[in-house]
Amino acid sequence: ENFSCCLLDSEEENTLSSEDEIDIECEILEKERDEANEKLSRMEEASAQLLKELDVLEMQFQIERSCRETAESFALKVNKDFKALKRQSQAILPLIPEMPENFSILNLDPEADPSPETVSEEESSEDPLLMSQNQIREIQSSVDRLLGEKIQLTAQVELLKKEKEDLKDKLVLEVEEKEALLRKLSKQSRTVNKMKRVSQLVTEEFTEMSQKLEMEQGLRQHAEVFAHQMLVKQQETQRQIQNAENEKQLQQALSQVTEICKALEEIRLYYQNQMSQTAAQDLAAVRTKLEMSEKERSETEIQLRDSKQSVTALQEEIKLLKDKLKEMEQLPSIQSIQLNEAKENPADPPSLVPPAPPPPPPPPPSSAHCSSILDEYCVDFLTEPAITEDMKARAVDEMMERIKKGIILKPILRTPQVGLPLEQRSENRKSAVLELQGMLVSTRRPGPRRVESKKRFSRTVGEAELQMVLQRRRRAMGDEKGTPPSPSKPKAVSVSSSSPWAGESGSAPVLRRLQQNREKRISRIKASESIIWEEK
Structure with missing residues (x-):
């Protein structure tokens, strides 16, 4: 003026x-x-x-x-x-x-x-x-x-x-x-x-x-009411999240997304009614805000899908760990069967001195230890959604403070994870899968070959478990079109896996090696999951 x-x-x-x-x-x-x-x-x-x-x-x-x-x-x-x-x-x-x-x-x-x-x-x-x-x-x-x-x-x-x-x-x-x-x-x-x-x-x-003052006052009042409602709903959702399970959290998140979509549609309709009175710059700003909100909605939907997939993967891993515990309980009976087969096998060279009796097998890992490992893994997995929810709460608080002070609203700061395109995500997932395959191949390097008749049922079970874990990883990461493992590899691994059994005089070192391999596998899986989360 x-x-x-x-x-x-x-x-x-x-x-x-x-x-x-x-x-x-x-x-x-x-x-x-x-x-x-x-x-x-x-x-x-x-x-x-x-x-x-x-x-x-x-x-x-x-x-x-x-x-x-x-x-x-x-x-x-x-x-x-x-x-x-x-x-x-x-x-x-x-x-x-x-x-x-x-x-x-x-x-x-x-x-x-x-x-x-x-x-x-x-x-x-x-x-x-x-x-x-x-x-x-x-x-x-x-x-x-x-x-x-x-x-x-x-x-x-x-x-x-x-x-x-x-x-x-x-x-x-x-x-x-x-x-x-x-x-x-x-x-x-x-x-x-x-x-x-x-x-x-x-x-x-x-x-x-x-007219601008009236419109700004109406918009500010509408934004304040909407922000207050969002705060109330956010507090209610936080209280419910503390006492509810993951499914309830997902349902609440979906309801919040629908409410946000409805509110955004109402805002969009309001701005469409005001388009004839406002200038071209205001229209462009409103359109950019709508696009940002739609992008955020799509990103939240993608995060929800990822969280669902990760929850299903965790449930499958829990089932696998339970199966492994059952197998660990069945190991003593399998070892006794293997010793009987070794005695009856005439292909082995005769030993002049009878072997010493094997030491007693170590007790199987307690279920408390396994449950603690699973709890840690679940906590590591569920911390990131909580972090994102904390970030959303902070963003809502900042928005309310800005509304009270009369500052123009800005879009919530997003993490750099959301801005990645789908092609880059798929490439990162494929690279993570290839790294897992390389780790497994490095652990499966064959030693001096023995006769195929000395295969062990436990080694074949471990290879099948690894294949199942890989398939679950692929499903969790959205790469269901991965190449299935070739049937020749299990034979090579089984042949190579028979070498440590021949060199051992008892069953205790075998159990130790199995436990070490299991721990290494769990550590590698955690490392791969951390890499995948970082890439996301």
Whole structure:
């Protein structure tokens, strides 16, 4: 949440800084625009004044030119009239002395009659000057009046231009204010959109966090209840295990496995219902947990099968040991029969001196000793399931402590024995079987051969016992496809086994050797079992 808030703040600061930079650039450009507009207005005012002055000068020049043209035209007319009058006066000069008194009445020149027409012509010759002067005066007055009107109009035009410039300035100011208002509105809309976005993100995060908290609380309560139930059941099973037998333990273990499977199925169904709400990582974690639990279940089933097989093997070994005890009790009668056969056998070389009487046979091993050996063997076999149960109890205690402290549950640590694949287990079992066969072959190395008629029934019984033990070992280790022993080997062993009987003078060393061989066999079987357990 803090990281997301920091990201949002940084984005807002970046956007605000960029907007501030844009606003500063806009203000700078607006100032430059205003300065350029002021310069343009000044230039326009100067050019307008120059144009006004030029218009006034042109008007004055035109007036002067028109006045000059009219003056020149009047001057030409006056000159023409003056020349005509001069000619007339020169023509009249020689006639002056002969003129009568009524000279004014005479019409010397036909063209110039003293009639009213001539008078009108003279008046008309004088009138154009007056007319032209009057026209000039009228024109000047009209020009002055027009100039005044023009000045007034120019003043009005200037006023109108000033008003127009004022209106333009007002429009520019209003446009700038409008642009500023639009910018403020856009900024406010952006900030409002950002606030809406942030509020939506915050609400979504809050809803997600609340859902996660509710789900975690429900899961924690469910896990605590389940762990408490498991603890209660574990305590009950431990109490029952202390007072119950192996079969009851197996049944309880199976019931626990079924309960665990049911609980795992319930958890799996619960997580399947929550799959739409949780993320992909949670789904992967739940699937891995389910796979781990299924692996543990399969491993517990395999361990149960192994324990069943080992129990059956132990029961068969107990039966074999009981049979051996019975055979040990029957040994004195067998030895007496063998001595009688030796006396009756003519193939033996005659002895000059009669053999000494054999010492009395040692007493057979007590049943207490054999039972103690069996008890030790059973204890060695049953210690490992107890160790695994202790490990499970410890794992449950650790899980409860983690639940109380609020730590995430983890799968129980498993021993490296469980992680081995089936192929490696089968190879280890085969190697253990081969080692047993090698040990038995090394003990069966033949000595100097004797006649086959000197076989002993006890040796053949021992070989059959060894074969039975090997078969039971193979069944216990799951290797029922082992090669059966060849029928030629017992003959060789029986031939070789007859050698110590010939060298002995009595039955006591034979019994000692039998006891030693039995002890060696038991020790080898224990060693092979320990190797098998280590390999498992």
